Amino acid sequence: MFKKFVNLLQGGGKRLPPHLTSVAVHQQMAETPSFAPGGVYQQSPWVYVAVNRIAEAAALVPLRVLRVDGEQSVEVQRHPLEVLLEAPNPFMSRFELLESTVGMLELFGNAYWFLGSGADGTPAQIWTLRPDRMSIVPDAMRYIRGYVYEIDGLRIPLEAEEVIHFKRWHPANDYYGLSALEAARLAILSDKDMAQWNRNTFGQENGVPAGIVLVKNNPSQADFDRIKREWRASYGGTQRRTAFLRGEDVEWKNIGLSHTDLDFLKGRAAHRDEILNIFGVPVGLISENATEANAKVAERQFIERTLYPKLVRLAQKITQDLLAFYPGTHVAVFDDIRPTDTQARLEEIKASYPVLSINEIRARYFNLPAVEWGERPAQGEVNPYPPTPPLRLHPPAEKGGASTQSLTDVTQQPLPLTPPLRLPPLRREGEENADDAEPVEDAMKAAVDELARWERFALKRLGRAQGRPFAVRALPDEVAFEVAAGLLAAQSEDEAKAVFKEAREQIAVSR
Numbered sequence: 001m002f003k004k005f006v007n008l009l010q011g012g013g014k015r016l017p018p019h020l021t022s023v024a025v026h027q028q029m030a031e032t033p034s035f036a037p038g039g040v041y042q043q044s045p046w047v048y049v050a051v052n053r054i055a056e057a058a059a060l061v062p063l064r065v066l067r068v069d070g071e072q073s074v075e076v077q078r079h080p081l082e083v084l085l086e087a088p089n090p091f092m093s094r095f096e097l098l099e100s101t102v103g104m105l106e107l108f109g110n111a112y113w114f115l116g117s118g119a120d121g122t123p124a125q126i127w128t129l130r131p132d133r134m135s136i137v138p139d140a141m142r143y144i145r146g147y148v149y150e151i152d153g154l155r156i157p158l159e160a161e162e163v164i165h166f167k168r169w170h171p172a173n174d175y176y177g178l179s180a181l182e183a184a185r186l187a188i189l190s191d192k193d194m195a196q197w198n199r200n201t202f203g204q205e206n207g208v209p210a211g212i213v214l215v216k217n218n219p220s221q222a223d224f225d226r227i228k229r230e231w232r233a234s235y236g237g238t239q240r241r242t243a244f245l246r247g248e249d250v251e252w253k254n255i256g257l258s259h260t261d262l263d264f265l266k267g268r269a270a271h272r273d274e275i276l277n278i279f280g281v282p283v284g285l286i287s288e289n290a291t292e293a294n295a296k297v298a299e300r301q302f303i304e305r306t307l308y309p310k311l312v313r314l315a316q317k318i319t320q321d322l323l324a325f326y327p328g329t330h331v332a333v334f335d336d337i338r339p340t341d342t343q344a345r346l347e348e349i350k351a352s353y354p355v356l357s358i359n360e361i362r363a364r365y366f367n368l369p370a371v372e373w374g375e376r377p378a379q380g381e382v383n384p385y386p387p388t389p390p391l392r393l394h395p396p397a398e399k400g401g402a403s404t405q406s407l408t409d410v411t412q413q414p415l416p417l418t419p420p421l422r423l424p425p426l427r428r429e430g431e432e433n434a435d436d437a438e439p440v441e442d443a444m445k446a447a448v449d450e451l452a453r454w455e456r457f458a459l460k461r462l463g464r465a466q467g468r469p470f471a472v473r474a475l476p477d478e479v480a481f482e483v484a485a486g487l488l489a490a491q492s493e494d495e496a497k498a499v500f501k502e503a504r505e506q507i508a509v510s511r
Helices: 003-009 019-025 035-043 045-059 078-087 095-107 185-202 221-235 262-277 290-319 344-352 356-367 405-409 434-461 479-487 493-510
Strands: 063-069 072-075 110-117 123-129 133-139 145-150 154-159 163-167 209-215 250-254 330-334
Touching: 003 072, 035 045, 035 095, 045 095, 045 185, 045 290, 063 078, 078 095, 078 123, 095 123, 095 163, 095 290, 110 405, 145 163, 154 405, 163 290, 185 262, 290 330, 344 356, 344 479, 434 479, 434 493, 479 493
Parallel strands: none
Antiparallel strands: 063 072, 063 330, 110 123, 110 163, 133 145, 145 154, 209 250
């Protein structure tokens, strides 16, 4: 728990080991009072926008825990880690924990979690620690011996197992990550200087450009002092006024540069673009001139190339350092929020037909389990989502004639991706079937109810980025496969409803 810090601040706890005071490696980021990450975040509008966009977007993505069973991964409902993240400590929510963690990674290149252990040895609380107060203690054998957290001059030792260190890659440091601020330092300082110059121009100088009052004739000292006094009286106050000077041949020469001369607005826009690009935030997300198409492309680039890799970094570190406290083999994953190109996905599935079996296609593209009839190859130029064809019996040809369809024609047709529904055995009228009728009716009702739930689930998420798939339990495998494939191709709500309507008809026919 966090009582350890409280005890140390009050003078209690164990004595500081001597090695911590001698070999602690302090943060190597070249901080100056004018470029401390916290100060930059508060003073640079573009840094604030970039960090906020990334941190808040990351905090919205759900984290799930999967149990690894061979090559399969099964989601664990309400895993203790998920419960812990919902309330990491008495003063933070899950959103605040992830927002501050990602924000510190962007500003400092490092983020730290302190794990407060419970009675059973598993983490009971998670606290974020400020990177500017943390130092790493290296070890020749274990790489990292521990950490030192410094508060108001008091150095608090922490064991390596108590801290999770998230960091970005740094080419010149073995222990600390590289902040995006370091790469954007020059652009940030230049933009800050331009903003300060603009403030001084309209604040201290009242918008009056620099210049020279040239008196061509050589006045007396008294006249010269009068000219200076009247000029300063007119332009030295807090309001802009017009100067009226007595005398001959008095001329004003402008020696300053205006905003237009300096191309001020374009200069600030260039700094904005550079800073946002370094943080990985496309300008189209915030530009007032971006069209709807540009904004959509910018959002997709932000999710695929900026946000998702950061989530993968966090999830893998949580898997390595935090899930190790719990029994079993588990992995932590954030929802895959990357948008998918439906048409490209359909083409990819079509291209896989000659080389993949039906089960492989089901597992790879639809997250469906293997079925007995799925070991057949899905070959041929087939519509990837054909409805299950009804069985048509051709009447025998008249004597001396030919049938409407030969056996060779039938056998040469490509196999459908799903077989016909397995129907219950037919019984003649009067046969006893009371024992089987009730289970069949119950199974049909469960399938219809589940199909209705799936329809509500799919319509609610239609058009959104791919997320958690619907868990199928009661529907026959072949119907579930048809529905999943049809939803992938559906582009509108009406098309999605048509998929479920066809599935209901398919179930009704099988009764």
